[in-house]
Amino acid sequence: DTEVTQTPKHLVMGMTNKKSLKCEQHMGHRAMYWYKQKAKKPPELMFVYSYEKLSINESVPSRFSPECPNSSLLNLHLHALQPEDSALYLCASSQDSENEQFFGPGTRLTVL
Amino acid sequence: DAKTTQPNSMESNEEEPVHLPCNHSTISGTDYIHWYRQLPSQGPEYVIHGLTSNVNNRMASLAIAEDRKSSTLILHRATLRDAAVYYCILRDWDNTDKLIFGTGTRLQVFP
Numbered sequence: 001d002t003e004v005t006q007t008p009k010h011l012v013m014g015m016t017n018k019k020s021l022k023c024e025q026h027m028g029h030r031a032m033y034w035y036k037q038k039a040k041k042p043p044e045l046m047f048v049y050s051y052e053k054l055s056i057n058e059s060v061p062s063r064f065s066p067e068c069p070n071s072s073l074l075n076l077h078l079h080a081l082q083p084e085d086s087a088l089y090l091c092a093s094s095q096d097s098e099n100e101q102f103f104g105p106g107t108r109l110t111v112l
Numbered sequence: 113d114a115k116t117t118q119p120n121s122m123e124s125n126e127e128e129p130v131h132l133p134c135n136h137s138t139i140s141g142t143d144y145i146h147w148y149r150q151l152p153s154q155g156p157e158y159v160i161h162g163l164t165s166n167v168n169n170r171m172a173s174l175a176i177a178e179d180r181k182s183s184t185l186i187l188h189r190a191t192l193r194d195a196a197v198y199y200c201i202l203r204d205w206d207n208t209d210k211l212i213f214g215t216g217t218r219l220q221v222f223p
Binding site: 004044050055097 | 146148156157158197199209210211212213215216
């Protein structure tokens with residue numbers, strides 16, 4: 001299995017909702033990442049997990065809460081989002097932080 | 113983080129070679145040069161990376177200038193499937209957690 005899967009593919013939520021994005025990989029990778037990508041812009045790094053510990057938080061607002069329950073799974077919990085948070089959320093993994101990153105197809109999030 | 117400069121867009125015809133340039137005049141000695149591409153409606157995918165010497169793999173070749181201030185990604189025979197945004201990224205050996213994407217080059221391939 002050489003892919004990163006993300007669910008759901010699409011998500012529409014209101015500003016008062018709580019939802020979660022899920023990312024999974026079974027390549028034995030020890031580093032996992034969340035990126036945010038606005039339309040026609042490059043991806044922007046949000047969080048990095050290394051060996052299931054949060055190693056980088058790029059000053060992301062607390063309404064985004066990452067979680068790494070085990071080495072294969074990465075979640076992004078969403079609460080009280082704003083319409084400007086609408087974007088494509090990409091998950092990636094790598095063998096460790098020095099190796100190439102493998103990206104999932106992303107979750108397209110719309111906040112109403 | 114050192115920055116890269118790429119043309120906004122380029123065009124090619126199918127089966128012709130494509131040379132995608134990248135300028136990185138402030139590159140440091142510990143920066144690797146990485147290339148990723150993002151096909152429409154997909155996440156980015158790794159293409160190639162190098163430090164000082166030219167590199168080849170099944171997808172592309174990377175030519176690095178002797179002073180390392182610029183590099184060129186070479187697709188030897190473009191196909192329609194190569195239409196994508198190509199990102200040239202500097203990745204610090206001492207801080208490899210971060211992948212900082214620039215604005216990239218949108219490559220169009222015509223039949």
